[in-house]
Amino acid sequence: MNTKDVVYIALFAALLAGLGAVPPLTLPNIGVPITAQTMGVMLAGGILGAKRGALSVVLFLVLVAVGLPLLSGGRGGMGVFAGVSAGFLFSWVIGAYIVGLIVEQNWERLNFVWAMAATIVGGIFIVYLIGIPWLAIAAQMPFLKAFTASMAFVPGDIIKAVVSAFVVIQVKKSYPLINR
Template sequence: MTLQSSVARIALFAALIAALGLVPQITIPFAGGVPITAQTLGIMLAGLILGPWRGAAAVLVFLAVVALGAPLLAGGRGGLGVFAGPTVGFLIGWPIATIVVGLVYRAMPEARPILAGVTASVVGGILTLYAFGIPGLSLVTEMPLAKAAAVVGVFIPGDILKAFIAAAVAREVRRARVLA
């Protein structure tokens, strides 16, 4: 893959993550200010389709643009203030989650792309992401860690659905590459 092609794909996925922020967020009153968004689907897709390093680069580009003030997070949020709010752990975890998704996906057998995609998305896009998000939520809101973990539990069904969607999209992208 050429440098130009890599840069284009990284930019495309940063834009995809931004576009997923246009899907209306769902705010749950007891979730400590952490909304349900479609953007974690973009994190999973970046790792599955771009791989660990290009996927993480796309996420970092997106986060840099958000830090500069672009209101690209779900709900039109942006600026440095979002890195001091209840979602900070999730935001910090996004590039790492993308790396884990990509590495796990690469390590899985290609013969079962849906299983590989779901497994990688759950391990990276849910478990790894929650490992950052829960402590961040607890720290910012001064919520006990166990309570923060329980609160975040409400996101699990939607995140599992996103893992299946990401796996199906990645399988179709892989098929398209083979046919091209």
């Protein structure tokens, strides 16, 4: 890892923190907020690639764990990793990695469709795959209820995936070596 990698990782951790300034919309039936920060996860993986994208999310979560109020709504500290949204937070690392992996594997032929596929698979599917079961356990609710309640996130996540895919393609056109 070189200085450029460290700077990119820190920059995208800061981007995640900045997206936390967007006020959350907490769903009353499950207590998990809708935030802009999942778009940061998609962008980190899509622009930085698997390793650096995942490391930027790890850095962000470490900063949250030590108490910085970087999550949407000014949340931070170890307690957030035991709450109902913790599974979603943990999934961000894997989600960014998967987005980055798909983008890296298709870099030469990357277009909007591939970028959308990457952001949907890593930024939505993987996040839900880990976050929903955690929600069901932590909130002590049936899995089907947790799944159904989480579907309220899908329209916003699709919009974030579209925006992220567009940005990834624009960055690739402007700076084709960033993913290397």
